[in-house]
Amino acid sequence: MxxxxxxxxxxxxxxxxxxxxxxxxDKVMHYCPGCGHGTVHRLxxxxxEEMNIQSDCIGVTPVGCSVLMYNYLDVDMQEAAHGRAPAxxxxxxxxxxxxxxxxxxxxxxxxxxxxxxxxxAANRGENFTIFFINNGIYGMTGxxxxxxxxxxxxxxTSPYGRDVxxxxxxxxxxxxxxxxPGTYYVTRQAVHTPRDVRKAKKAIRxxxxxxxxxxxxxxxxxxxxxxxxxxMTPVQANEWMVENMFPFYPLGDLKVDGEMAK
Amino acid sequence: MAKVKxxxxxxIERCKGCGLCPPACPSDVLSLAREVNAKGYHYxxxxxxxxxxxxxxxxxxxxxxxxxxxxVKNKVN
Ligand SMILES: Cc1ncc(C[n+]2csc(CCOP(=O)(O)OP(=O)(O)O)c2C)c(N)n1
Ligand code: SF4
Ligand code: SF4
Ligand code: SF4
Ligand SMILES: [Mg+2]
Numbered sequence: 493m494x495x496x497x498x499x500x501x502x503x504x505x506x507x508x509x510x511x512x513x514x515x516x517x518d519k520v521m522h523y524c525p526g527c528g529h530g531t532v533h534r535l536x537x538x539x540x541e542e543m544n545i546q547s548d549c550i551g552v553t554p555v556g557c558s559v560l561m562y563n564y565l566d567v568d569m570q571e572a573a574h575g576r577a578p579a580x581x582x583x584x585x586x587x588x589x590x591x592x593x594x595x596x597x598x599x600x601x602x603x604x605x606x607x608x609x610x611x612x613a614a615n616r617g618e619n620f621t622i623f624f625i626n627n628g629i630y631g632m633t634g635x636x637x638x639x640x641x642x643x644x645x646x647x648x649t650s651p652y653g654r655d656v657x658x659x660x661x662x663x664x665x666x667x668x669x670x671x672x673p674g675t676y677y678v679t680r681q682a683v684h685t686p687r688d689v690r691k692a693k694k695a696i697r698x699x700x701x702x703x704x705x706x707x708x709x710x711x712x713x714x715x716x717x718x719x720x721x722x723x724m725t726p727v728q729a730n731e732w733m734v735e736n737m738f739p740f741y742p743l744g745d746l747k748v749d750g751e752m753a754k
Numbered sequence: 755m756a757k758v759k760x761x762x763x764x765x766i767e768r769c770k771g772c773g774l775c776p777p778a779c780p781s782d783v784l785s786l787a788r789e790v791n792a793k794g795y796h797y798x799x800x801x802x803x804x805x806x807x808x809x810x811x812x813x814x815x816x817x818x819x820x821x822x823x824x825x826v827k828n829k830v831n
Contacts, residue, residue, distance in 0.1 A: 497759060497826065499761040499800075499803050499806075501826075502759060502760065502761040502808075502824045502825070502826050503761050503763055503822075503824045504824065507808075507824040507825055507826050508822070508823075508824055509760075509808055509810055509823050509824060509825045510810040510813040510814075510821070510822065510823035511822045511823075512819040512820070512822070513819070516819060520768055520818070521817075521818060523817065525770035525771060525772035525773075525795065525817075526770070526772030526773065526774050526817060527817055528817065529817070530817030530818050530819070531815065531816075531817045534817075534819045683815070684774075684815070685778065685815065686778055686810075686811035686814040686815055689814040689815060690814065725773065726772045726773055726774055727773050727774065727777060730774070
């Protein structure tokens with residue numbers, strides 16, 4: 493019997509296979525335990541590190557739970573007024589076309605107050621990247637109904653469930669934006685399993701790479717949990733997301749290299 | 755025979771005890787501790803460390819990026 497290698501022996505620099513990327517700052521993120529925002533921040537940071545574009549990147553943060561994202565990513569960032577991130581990113585990218593410019597927006601930010609900015613930036617074919625975190629709710633302000641809230645879904649302002657007769661239908665912004673000729677890459681991903689995390693990271697990378705081609709806007713939607721707003725544990729929230737969000741917001745590419753998928 | 759063996763290090767004080775990493779582990783290595791960290795969270799730890807293969811799945815799903823993973827090819831003759 494060979495001598496057993498101990499865990500202490502293994503935990504050495506030369507055996508390292510995964511560590512926190514240096515593009516994330518050391519600050520502890522303020523997000524609720526298990527919130528997908530943190531995972532998406534990490535993936536964006538990892539891609540920035542792997543593409544070696546840390547000093548060539550300018551992000552625009554939204555209003556919503558991720559309003560403080562600039563504390564967590566060690567890249568240049570600017571804060572936009574609620575929903576206006578695509579307008580600000582338009583200005584930044586046009587002034588500095590060599591920079592990699594992205595917005596990071598929740599569904600309340602992108603699909604409610606910022607609908608016009610989103611659609612027009614996409615339709616103009618602006619050459620930046622939008623990361624759209626869809627948790628079906630206004631997380632930051634206490635779980636109010638958003639345009640993305642599912643039919644029958646409970647929220648603090650639809651306590652008996654969303655009644656589409658009175659409150660209208662959920663808005664599929666990603667499907668809408670994919671129709672526009674100004675978009676080059678539109679995809680919907682998730683980050684709740686290791687497999688989905690790997691796929692989402694590839695999509696994030698592609699969306700950044702596209703900026704070099706100057707062929708229009710890339711949008712990566714991430715369907716994510718707001719476990720606090722949904723009033724579930726993180727594990728339950730991810731299960732609920734799979735059962736309820738994914739049938740309405742199916743994962744996968746909607747548009748790749750300027751062509752509608754399927 | 756070469757067997758892959760791994761281990762992880764959890765930054766206990768930064769772990770929020772969200773519970774997402776244990777179900778992501780294919781080798782059933784992880785649990786949440788009975789003890790809590792300074793913030794009161796039941797942090798993740800290796801309850802079954804010998805089973806770890808260093809596959810990094812736990813680190814991939816951790817929203818707070820507090821897991822570091824190591825891996826070696828353990829040569830057993
Ligand atoms: C002009 C303006 N209107 C309203 C608000 C209040 N407000 C803050 S965050 C938010 C919604 C955030 O929801 P979402 O974009 O989905 O982000 P999440 O917190 O869910 O990630 C609203 C309406 C505000 N800060 N500014
Ligand atoms: S309120 Fe929701 S979106 Fe905001 S940090 Fe908590 S879980 Fe995440
Ligand atoms: S590295 Fe893989 S096997 Fe080891 S604890 Fe993490 S998920 Fe489990
Ligand atoms: S996923 Fe990360 S934060 Fe959550 S319990 Fe595991 S180590 Fe802690
Ligand atoms: Mg939201």
